[in-house]
Amino acid sequence: MLSADKRQSTFEQFRMLECLSLAERGAGYVSPNPLVGAIVVKNGTIVGRGYHRRFGGPHAEIHALRQAGDRARGATLFVNLEPCCHSGKTPPCTDAIIRAGAKRVVIGIRDPNPLVNGKAISLLRRSGIQVKTGILAPECRKLNESFITFITSGRPFVALKIAQTLDARIEDGSGRPRRISNEQSRRIVHALRARYDAVLVGANTIRVDDPQLTVRTIKGRDPYRVILDGNMSSPLSARVYRDNNRDRTILFVSRNAARKKRSSVSALRGRGVDVRALEASKGHLLKLESVLQELRRNNVASILVEGGGHTFRSFLKERLVDKIIVFVSPKLFGKGQSVWDRVDARTIRHLILRDVSTWNIGGDVMVESYIGR
Secondary structure, eight states: OOHHHHHHHHHHHHHHHHHHHHHHHHTTTTTTTTOOEEEEEEEETEEEEEEEHHHHHHOOHHHHHHHHHHGTTOOOEEEOOOOOOOOSSSHHHHHHHHHOOOOEEEEEEEOOSSTTTTTTHHHHTTOOOOOEEEHHHHHHHHHHHHHHHHHHHHHHHEEEEEETTOOOOOSOOSSOOOOOSSSHHHHHHHHHHHSSSSEEEEEHHHHHHHHOOOOOOOOOOOEEEEEETTTTSOOTSGGGTSSTTTGGEEEEEHHHHHHHHHHHHHHHHHTTEEEEEOEEETTTOOOOOHHEEEETTOOOOOOEEEEHHHHHHHHHHHTSSSSSEEEEEEOOOSSSTTTTTTTTHHHTTTOOOOEEEEEEEEEEEEEEEEOOO
């Protein structure tokens, strides 16, 4: 028979899982704010639910407390992230919790934002509210991995999405586009795009694949499309520069290339494409740190890097990768480029994989792993 403490812990974990499930509904719509879900429980019954629905809108706690109304007095509020205690686009959630008369607040993890980070917990306790933290902490951190990296590292969270054959090829050497992953895997990629703030590719991917980099096959918002093209070699006829989402396309070029190709820059800007010229090293190679800082200023908190090989290797070499997502298809090309062919030994030695997970996706294998620090 479970002890009272164990039963309470299991009950709290179950409720926190519901908060996490609610929080997920805001994915793709609240960034750079965190994903937050909240429930109000009175006498063992949920009397209020809420989640952060859109950037600039009411927070999860406010939605939950409004639904609970007078029943929030003497109740327990569950929330996966420490409530805010400062004024931003909305008033402090701590004020609302105190006014509502909540007796207890159960929190998944502290908010790493220096404006909060433990301050809300202290404020609630000083107001006579019982506070418990650390419920399903690993799950809460994973849900908001992008937000945490954005706040603590000063750059967006970066994930590499690699589609490769069983012999590790990402293309067949023909110079023509060829699908590797199956339809189910591609649906997952579209779901990832809807979740990340930006999708990033190099110029060669634009030249060879002419991708749309939009969300299709599922319902979701389109991310920013970011193209790294130091010498401005991608064709102006590419779909990303012509379709209805071109105003959410950011093209990074070297300042030297921008000067030499002023007419192309003007043409793209005239279409609504955001062309940004940065300092580059020899050979028009853009500095990834500068790219990430530019995107951070746009409140881009997460980036899904989709190709190609040179771009993957550059992020790995600069140690700017937080997660690797690999779709391995049961195909053999026998020739063509591999991401790992030209990754130097020093870079490989520093790639410490942790928290590795695998899934069978209709015959493809999806491998997700984090890069250890």
